[in-house]
Amino acid sequence: MDRDGFSRRLKTVLLIAVFLVAAGGLIALISLRGAGDGDHTPVLAEASAPQDAVAQAPAAAQEPGRRSGRAAPVAPPAANDRGRALLTEAEAHLSAGKLLEARETLFTLLDESHDAAARQRARNHLNTIHTELVFNPHPMPEKEEYVVQSGDSLGRIARRYGTTVELLQKSNRISGHIIHPGQRLRVLKEKFSIAVSIEDNTLTLYLNGRYFKRYPVGTGAYGKTPTGESKVTDRIAQPTWWRPDGTSIPYGDKDNLLGTHWLALDIPRYGIHGTWEPDTIGGYESAGCIRMYNHDVEELFNLIPVGTPVVLR
Numbered sequence: 001m002d003r004d005g006f007s008r009r010l011k012t013v014l015l016i017a018v019f020l021v022a023a024g025g026l027i028a029l030i031s032l033r034g035a036g037d038g039d040h041t042p043v044l045a046e047a048s049a050p051q052d053a054v055a056q057a058p059a060a061a062q063e064p065g066r067r068s069g070r071a072a073p074v075a076p077p078a079a080n081d082r083g084r085a086l087l088t089e090a091e092a093h094l095s096a097g098k099l100l101e102a103r104e105t106l107f108t109l110l111d112e113s114h115d116a117a118a119r120q121r122a123r124n125h126l127n128t129i130h131t132e133l134v135f136n137p138h139p140m141p142e143k144e145e146y147v148v149q150s151g152d153s154l155g156r157i158a159r160r161y162g163t164t165v166e167l168l169q170k171s172n173r174i175s176g177h178i179i180h181p182g183q184r185l186r187v188l189k190e191k192f193s194i195a196v197s198i199e200d201n202t203l204t205l206y207l208n209g210r211y212f213k214r215y216p217v218g219t220g221a222y223g224k225t226p227t228g229e230s231k232v233t234d235r236i237a238q239p240t241w242w243r244p245d246g247t248s249i250p251y252g253d254k255d256n257l258l259g260t261h262w263l264a265l266d267i268p269r270y271g272i273h274g275t276w277e278p279d280t281i282g283g284y285e286s287a288g289c290i291r292m293y294n295h296d297v298e299e300l301f302n303l304i305p306v307g308t309p310v311v312l313r
Contacts, residue, residue, distance in 0.1 A: 083113030087121055094125065100140065103129050110211060127213045134188065134303070135170045142190040142207060148183040158305070163188050164235075166302040192303060194232075194272075194310040196290055198225050201282050203272070203290065205300070215296045217272075218280045224288035225312060226267055232308040234264035235301060239273070260294045261301040265310060272310075273297060 077083060086109040093102035106122040106129075113119060133140050146157065154165045154177055168174065172185045179185075190208035197204070198219050205212040219225040238251040239262035249256045259274020274294040275281070281293055290312075292300065 077115035083115030083118030087118045143186045144189050146185045146187045148179050150181045161187050196312045218291035220286050220288035221284050227312045230265045230310045232263050233266045236262040261297045
């Protein structure tokens with residue numbers, strides 16, 4: 001081979017070598033860029049993946065928030081959601097002492113808004129408003145005025161209106177059981193209903209189908225709380241607890257599990273009751289009954305007459 005031919009071949013080899021080095025560096029750079037961001041896949045791997053790879057991948061691999069252990073972000077309320085504005089309006093009514101106006105505004109919020117934070121604050125306000133309205137002689141649409149007649153008793157009036165003697169006493173500030181002909185009472189005329197969510201461990205009380213108040217509860221271990229429709233069949237303050245073997249444990253005994261009050265359901269051996277173990281509220285530790293804090297079950301007891309419908313779901 002002559003000297004000129006050799007020189008031409010050497011230059012060609014060198015050019016090929018330079019091209020290969022440059023190409024290798026570019027591939028390495030692409031790979032490094034892809035590996036540096038956990039939410040992106042390298043281009044070369046992406047090109048070789050089947051078209052349905054995303055559909056076949058587990059949800060955690062498709063959602064970076066879940067993959068990293070972070071909670072998925074909650075979508076903000078829609079731009080036209082009036083929840084925050086209604087909440088501000090209701091709180092202005094509360095500041096002015098206008099309980100009924102605040103209540104109606106909060107009902108509108110619950111009917112119209114999907115803003116989770118505003119809805120929770122609305123329920124918290126309604127919890128307080130309803131306790132004040134119902135347990136005191138405030139006027140409200142669900143009450144009517146009743147003039148005591150000769151021969152009346154609190155028990156007779158309670159049965160006529162489907163309410164409780166305890167609520168008549170508290171809402172009219174009556175001490176004892178004595179009432180007089182001509183005495184004016186404000187009496188709740190609408191009916192309560194109860195919905196228990198076993199999944200959320202909450203008991204929600206409704207008045208005439210509208211939200212009234214929500215309480216935390218504890219329910220049965222290993223799914224022992226039954227589901228379906230029921231009703232309250234008995235109301236007992238300071239209840240005796242009967243063991244499964246028939247042994248009676250009187251109120252006040254340290255082994256009595258029923259707390260201060262018992263609301264029996266029409267499901268044998270099941271009911272809503274208090275507890276001396278407040279740490280169990282919010283958990284699944286009962287034998288199937290619905291447990292409440294003693295102060296909550298006492299409040300519920302004062303409101304709920306026999307016959308009140310209960311849905312367990």
